[in-house]
Amino acid sequence: MDTRYHSVVLEEEKCKGCTNCIKRCPTEAIRVRGGKAFILTERCIDCGECIRTCENHAKKALADEFTVLEQYEYRVALPAPSLYAQFKTAKPENIISALYQLGFDEVFEVAYAAELTTFAIRSFLKKYFEHKPQNKPPLISSSCPAVTRLIQVRFPTLIPNLIPIDPPYLTAAKCFLREKLPLLNLPREKVGIFFISPCPGKITEIKTAQEKVVDGAFSFNTIFRQLNHCLRQKKPPAVNQLSSGVGIGWARAGGENLAVQVENAMAVDGIHNVVALLEEIEMGKLNEIDYVEATACPEGCVGGALTIENPFVARVTLRKLADFYGDRKLPEAVCQKAEALLEEDQAFFNYQNPLPAKPILQLxxxxxxxxxxxxxxxxxxxxxxxxxxxxxxxPTCRSLAEDIVQEQAQLTDCIIILREQLEELAQKLLVLAQIKPPAMGSLMEKEGKNDP
Amino acid sequence: MILEIPVESYNFSAAGEAASRVKKTLQRLGIDSQLIRRVAIATYEAEMNIVIHSDGGKIILQVDEEEIKVQAIDQGKGIADLELAMKEGYSTAPDEVREMGFGAGMGLPNMKKCADRLEIKSVVNEGTTVVMGFKNQS
Structure with a gap:
């Protein structure tokens, strides 16, 4: 895997070299050098906090351009459920129909995959709780890629607590590949599967995957204009959506917990809140909690750094949608489907690889x-x-000290220290300036004492 | 390498900061993460003991190639019966502290479980010094 690849990048010409992003980065992965911010790639977890913070919009996520679709004969869209919350009046079925209109040959709802994932998590937890070890820290959801990466770099002891279940967008792609691809009579490389992503974290995950399941990702930004254009034509929906409110609800903080229905579950959103909570979990302070849903973005995926709508507005829109399509009970058909998948392959929903620790902090x-x-x-x-x-x-005096020790900075980079040194120098200069040359009298002063 | 962190009596909002700093320092040193977890948990317990039972004190972290040493030194009422204090579930914490979810009588037993060596010296009405040693496995 190319660990240096990140979807979060800097647009240099827009960066003014201010310090807003360096202060907000949860892994202290940004420095300003030569008047521009730059990202320490091994530390970045692609949470998108800097994209959100930058007032000059100098940080962006490298998503695919729409033209990439031309390379494929059959194009599959995997819309994130948070996409449904970007429009005030359009219903999911309108949005799905619009995606077909945009040139996708198939739309596989990630919200639907989230329902299958819900079932998989329930089965996993059921087995786990049968033999739950006493006094152990809670299990943690693996659905947010920025959180799993955060755990890999800052909380490696919690890696075993991540449940080994793929996030819904991957399950969507896997379902498509298993069930639909064989019917197409096309080689895999002619079929392009694209996730429509609310966040840079998932884009990075897709681009760095060891085994390609999803071929690329579009940000909401890329697709919004065209999608909006289609939606404004107000055509009647050509298809019905498959997902219920359970899967749609996943896109907001607490939605996964509501779907999975674990007692003693806890939801936390916003990357800095997640860091604080993981600190507590690592200290063994939350052992009475069984399951933690943690999302890097405020309000959950609806607050993704690449979304258009205000996160709080989107959350309300999504809650209404989830409520409208029923978010209290996992549809029976979904349970049967997920059960059948598990029967065929017990590991169908599982990660392909165990996550390695990637400690970044050691000196x-x-x-x-x-x-x-x-x-x-x-x-x-x-x-x-x-x-x-x-x-x-x-970002902080401590990190400057660290940078100095690592020979990436020097003490006089501190403007306070520099001023102190300048003051000292200025005082020395004054003393020097006050010494008179011998011709003007210094000899006179010495005369009384030193003249032999 | 020595790090000294003051711990205030009864300051529950700051409680845990010393353990957190110890943890971060050990992460900087590249110590094995499971070992860090043991040290952090034990340090947290020691820190909480200072917060709950003393008039204040400090945590001192010392690291060399062989050992990680954490000392928790406080001034205060001390431990009257050490043998009893080592028992799981035995606690002298006041009710108000227990109501906050602390003082369950697991502090010292947990420290013993986590540390490779544990020494406690206590003088009633003077204070307590707890020394915990953790072998460096590198």
Whole structure:
């Protein structure tokens, strides 16, 4: 896997070199150098917080362009349920019909896949709770890619707590490949499967997958204009949607929990809230909770960094949709379908690979060197003003100290230190300036004492 | 490498910060994550003991190639019966603290479980020093 690939990138010409993004990044993955922000790729988890924060819109996500569809004979759209919440009046069936109109040959609803996933999670949890170990930290949903990556880089001890069930968009693609592809009489490479994504996290996941299940991703931004154009024609829907309110509801914070129906479940949204909660979980403080739904974006996927509608408005729209299509009971047909899939292949819904830990925080791979650097770091930190102003281009004084220890920055990058040094220098200059040359009197002063 | 973190008595909103700093420091050092978890949990328990039972104190972290050493030093009433204090479920925490979900009598037993060595020195009405050692497995 190309771990250096990220969908979140900087548009240099728009970046003004301000410090807003570096302060908000949950993994301290951004620095400002030479007047421009840049991303430390091994630290970035593609949560999209910087895209959301940047007032100059200098951060963006590299999604596919629409023209990529031309490379395929058969095009499949996987619309995220959060897409349904981007329009005030259009119903899911209108949106799905519009996607067909845009040139997709098939639309496989991720909301429907979320219902199959709901069943898979329920079965997994049922087995788990039969032999639930006492006093263990809660299980954590794997549906948000930024959260799973956050766990890999900052909370590796919690990797075993992630439930090994694929997120719904992958299940949608897997279902299509299993059931529909064989009927098409086309080689796999002629079929393009595209996720319509509310967030950069899933785009990165798709682009870096070891085994390609989904071929690409469009952001809501890319597709919004054309989709809106189709929707404004107000044609009657050509198809019915398949999903109920249970799957649609997944797109908002708490929706997955509502679907899965675990007692003692907890939902947390917003990446900084997630970090705080994972800290508590790692300390063993939340062992009485059984299941945690964690989403990086505020309000859940409806608040994705690539969405159009205001997250709170989208949440209301989505809640109404979920309510309208029934979000209290998983449809019987879905249960039967998921059960059949599990019977054919017990691991159908599971990850293909166990997630590796990707620790980013260590100062050095050699312990003695790391200890030496840590002592240095603390010494430097004591000298720094501790106001975390960010003017040096590092997010906090501590991270500047770390950058200095790692020889990526120097002490005078701190403007406060620089001013102190300038003051010292200025005082020395003054003293020097006040010394008179011998011709003007310094000899006179010395005369009394030193003249032999 | 030495890190000293003050811990305030009865400041429940700041409780856990020392353990969190210890954890972050060990992550910086590249210590094995399962070992970090043990140290962090034990440190958290020690920190909570200072918060609940003392007039204040400090956590000191020392790391070298062989061992991670965490000391929890406090001034206060001390531990009257150490043997009893080591028993699971035995607690001298006041009711108001228990109502907040702390003081379940698992602190010292948990620390013993997590640490590779545990030494406790306590003088009644003076204070307590807890020393925990964790072998570095690298």
């Amino acid at each position: 050095d791979s050699d312990l003695s060197t790391a200890i030496r650097k840590m002592s240095q770091l603390e010494k430097i930190l004591n000298k720094l003003p501790g106001i975390d102003c960010g003017a040096c281009g590092s």
